[in-house]
Amino acid sequence: MSLSVTEKSYLHDSLCLDPPARPDGRVAHQLRPIEIFTDFLPACNGSAKISASDGSECVVSVKAKVVERALEEELILVDVDVAGQRDDSPFVHSIASLLTKVLNQKIHQKNLRLTQKYAFKLFVDVLVLSSKSHPLSLISFAVYSALKATYLPKLISSDDDLEVAELPTFHDYDMVKLDVDPPLLFTTAVIGNNAVIDPAHSESEVACSGILVTWSKGKVTAPIRTIGLNDEYVTGIDVTLLEKSIELVEKTAPAVVKALDGL
Amino acid sequence: MSADIITVVKREAGLHFANDLQFESDSDVEMSESEESNEKREAGEGSIVTPGELVTDDPIWMRGHGTYFLENQTFASVAGTVSRVNRLLSVVPLRGRYSPETGDHVIGRIAEIGNRRWRVDIGAKQHAVLMLGSVNLPGGVLRRKSESDELQMRNFLKEGDLLNAEVQSLYQDGSASLHTRSLKYGKLRNGVFLQVPSALIVRSKNHTHNLPGNVTIILGVNGFVWLRKTSDVDLSSGQNTVTGKNAATLSGAGRDYKPGNTSVSITRLEEESSWEIYSDKNDHISSSSRKTITRYSNVIKALAHCEIGITETRVVAGYEASMAYENISSLIEKDNMEALGQDVLNSEKMRGNNQPAAFETRA
């Protein structure tokens, strides 16, 4: 759905004001309310469903598999499926590879280590049922919640199995909570001299550019990069706006982490 | 305070989806007891029926929408409420797309441009058609449409443009033909668009209202809503202007149709029919007007969230109630939206003018 010229100019002018007047009245560092459900797929090690107030919705499943550590480079694999998009579309592909990369970087392999020889490999499957605005931020929140709600079987065999040809054995029903601190991805939209966090569809339509900021373990980290939010308005951005975006995320992220963990 | 930045509602165990789904039991389903009685009963006015249910076996009824006829019996084809008007029996679906009727004031978005016509998305099952001959063109109403007009259709209205129009007639297949041959209708500027379920908008004589705070609202029957800064045209076209506290009583009185008030003299019409009506430029809008528009927009979303029929009176009441929330952004929270909806309903009860709810009036 494309907007009319007058709608766009109204939005653009509003967002360029100081402070920006967002179409739903949010302040620049305010996100939209979300609803999260966890642990609803008993056949998975972890699961989460997240829905935003605009009807965007995303389901994440985490499944674990025992692998030999020597044979696997990456212990986390993210697969993304966006309803209405082909599996091999560049959009879907870029989200999947970005998430795989970020998660592998920020989650230490030792958290998934099982024994000297074996480790868990996590398959994180993302299904985006519907998305009005850029889904990356929402996906990352869902992945965060799913990983935080992931339980893995408890190991009962010996840790030192380098010399023995023995597969790890697990307790029949005891599970251990996965202890990781997954990164969060935030998107901001840059319009004029302003940056706003978590842009809605209409805001994305008039944004000059989008900036992706990663938050991990209490601070902003790489990757930080631009993302295209629309085809029309994208222009180069001022460095000061990059700083503004990072400031926004620094202001917001601790509260988001607290809200995601706290409930 | 985390609540200022983001609200996260988190529930664990069980996928309790929307609408407080009740998981009553974990048990498997017994086959033995069947709760339904098999005796044939007739569904009375206003009762809920579901597809395949017998509505009546009395053949005197004419069968309207949402029903079908088989072996002298009338069955429901949708889930909804039974409506009996004179001899016409129909089932009003609980939910569904907007179905246009002649005379409806709607808002639409240009979807494509074709042979001497625009195709307009009005949220119905099919796009509506706006013929080149059904719009006012620059240079006066009585001017003939020429070939050059045909070539520059995109200069008048292009893909994505919003306009308000009236449903002129319906085609055989149920799709609508629109016209904008009045000053009330045409391209929309100076504001924001939002969409609510069409069932929440009640058909009335007038769908354009000037609201307190220098904002004009167009409540399209199709559930498309336009909020804009009040313009001189809005003020001069004799629409009842609602101001201040006693808005409800005022609008109640203003609801009576006064034909003399809305008509515009032909000379005026010609003056207005300049290129300006197809302009893509907004007027200057102050940041305080923008704030007011945003507040109205959030109020309407809150009403829609509570599934309350949206009328001008309620929008004004909601706006006044929303002043309790100094920060407009707190109105995107579910709890506040529900509280606001309750406030609107309560204030109505206090006044005693119980407006009919969306369902009944629509039926």
Place this chain on the structure above:
Amino acid sequence: MSRLEIYSPEGLRLDGRRWNELRRFESSINTHPDAADGSSYLEQGNNKIITLVTGPQEPRLRSQASFSHASVSVNLNITKFSRMERSKASHRNERRVLEMQTALVRTFEKNVMLHLYPRTSIDIQVHVLQQDGGLMSSLINGITLALIDAGIAMYDYISSVSVGLYDTTPLLDMNSLEENAMSSVTLAVVGKSEKLSLLLVEDKIPLDRFESVLAIGIAGAHRVRELMDKELRRHGQKRLANASK
């Protein structure tokens, strides 16, 4: 490891049900009001299915449009994580999935009043979050609910259930363990009638037992219809109460 006892001499199945018991059946409609015209969420045993219906709407391609009736399309998305063991490849273009899509379109084309919506398309998206046997029947039930939620006119409910045949005993509404152990039939019934709108037999079934299989299947489908009807009325009452308060 002892062989699993599918049906014990005492008349109990693996999950403790008797031969004629359905699994837990929970449904809700209008779960995704902002994402689609009609939506439903269904749990039938361990099957968990989200169905979204959009339309009737302008067809995306003019060539899809028919002058006399609406066109129906079903997009079945069986997620990679839907089974116990995660599958590596996408199920999207598997022959089995394509076949199921075709069967679903055929089933609903006959029941929806397509002639009321000429030149439009009705698009059905089904997401299988988890599956545990009798998938086809759960898909049909989910789609029925979502179509009704979308306000699309249809002649009657289509309710569906699978039935297996263990030796001489028909077993109603099978889970995946049972499905793998014996031959089964999926049937879909129109409303309260005994008319079948779909009958899927993918294995051998002795003809002399077929009638008893169908009989319990039809009874089971009628029970499913009642459960769906109950949810719909509950939802309708709630909306009416909402509108008149």
